[in-house]
Amino acid sequence: MSDLYAVLEVARDATDDDIKKSYRRLAMVYHPDRNPAADAEGRFKEIAEAYSILTDPDKRAHYDRFGSVPTGSGGFGQDFHHLDLSDALNIFMRDIGFNGLDGIFGGGAQRDPTRGQDIRVTVKLSLQEVALGAKRNVRLKTLVACDACGATGSGKGTRPVQCTMCAGTGEVRRAARSMFGQFVQVAPCPTCHGEGRVITTPCEVCRGEGRIRGERTVTVDVPPGVSAQHYLTIRGQGTPGPRGGTPGDLIVMIEVKDDDRFVRDGDDLTLELPVSFAQAALGTTAVVPTPYGEESLPIPAGTQSGTVLRVRGKGLPRLSGNGTGDLNVKVFVWTPDELTELQRGLFTELAKHEGEGPKRKGGFWSKLKEALGA
Ligand SMILES: [Zn+2]
Ligand SMILES: [Zn+2]
Structure with missing residues (x-):
């Protein structure tokens, strides 16, 4: 160890x-x-x-x-x-505080000497697929059950026989000595590798394995709202066990492609929206992207740079199925860095009529005065 x-x-x-x-x-x-x-x-x-x-x-x-x-x-x-990998991932998920959905996520795999291995695949999703959920056909190069022997591993017309070494129990016991005295050690039977049965005439196609190289396509149904910390366990879709043993699981790791338009924070999305001076001052209707398509968003007259407008329910669905996050649209006023003659003229005219700047209310000193009860 x-x-x-x-x-x-x-x-x-x-x-x-x-x-x-x-x-x-x-x-x-x-x-x-x-x-x-x-x-x-x-x-x-x-x-x-x-x-x-x-x-x-x-x-x-x-x-x-x-x-x-x-x-x-x-x-x-x-x-x-x-x-095995799914146990290790479960410990990891549990530790970082994710509660899986029963039956879809998580769950430990039982130990079994003839259990097949888990297969791990990665599915890469766009943000839109995260929002709507996705179905993917995943092609697996794996072992498949041998048809020639019906996955038993025994050649035509023969059947496996009980192992004589362990009398079919799959275990051998032997007395061992230690400094504390004699004790009984239990180990998997070396003749049948813990299976309790041995094959006398192996199948010629699979050489007694009960499985052969092959390919299989599995449809993976990804629920909406997943993120890169999640994985799906699809029971029994891993490698089949030898000689008809329990198949392993298919573990689907999730990857989410970057989308430069949005910043994701859990179920909420944030989007930066540039507006001009005139649009911010007069108000306008902007067209903003969402994972579900475009939405028109009224920008009220007098909107300040940095204002966050919330579009409810246009973020990502919660994995629990319990509602949807929001889309936060952060407005910033965009300053032109090149002006035409006409624009320069209009801005100059505007500058003559500009009122005072923002009043400095709620500054540090007035807050301090408030706190002191002044
Ligand atoms: Zn045995
Ligand atoms: Zn076979």
Whole structure:
């Protein structure tokens, strides 16, 4: 087992807070969606596992004493690198406070010796697709069930037989000695690899694997309102397990393409809208883009630069299905940097008739006076 403290880059006497901070920092660096390096995913899982152990007081105490993790209820078992990607992502999502929608997001995968691997794909969405939701057909190069043997792995006319080594239990027990005395060690059966059955005549097509290389297309239904921190778990759409074992999951990571028109803040969007002096002073109707198409927005006469006009319900839908964010239109008055003769003349004329500038009410001194009750 690697040193969990070293994995999280903290001292042995680190507080829970130190551990959390370090975990967050490292998880962001090695998150497989952010870090394309080949070993990032493994590192990410390792970090998540170390974090989940060291933030559990019982497990941490046990680890400090014995250098291992307790087995049994709630433990991760004797095998250390045992957390799969969807577990690691769940720890990550839980830690940054995201509550997944049941059945769509999150959820741990059960451990099973014949479970197939998870497949990870990334889906890149435009802001409009985030607003409306999207359906994508994702083509997967993966293993598919072998038709020749019906995914059993056994050659024509033969069937797997019970493993004689473990009598079909998939486990072997043997007595081992330690300084504390004798104990019984349970391990997966080496003959049948924990499956309890062995194949006497392997299928010629898949060589006893029950699955062969192939391609599959999965339709991914992305609900409206997702962001790059989200991922979808589609149960059973990963790699099929060997010999008809449980398939893994398909994990769909979300990426959102940049849209220079909008700045996103959760469900709200902000847009900068330039207006001229004349439009700001006289008022106008502007046409503004939204993820749902263009909208006309009245700009009232006398609008100051920096005013934010709120267009309700034209932001992004909340993932919970509970309403939609707003579109904030930040008005700024645009100053012309080149003038025609006519414009220069008109501005000069205007300048003669300009009133006083903004009155300095609510300044620092008057606020102080108010605070003092003056
Ligand atoms: Zn066996
Ligand atoms: Zn086969």
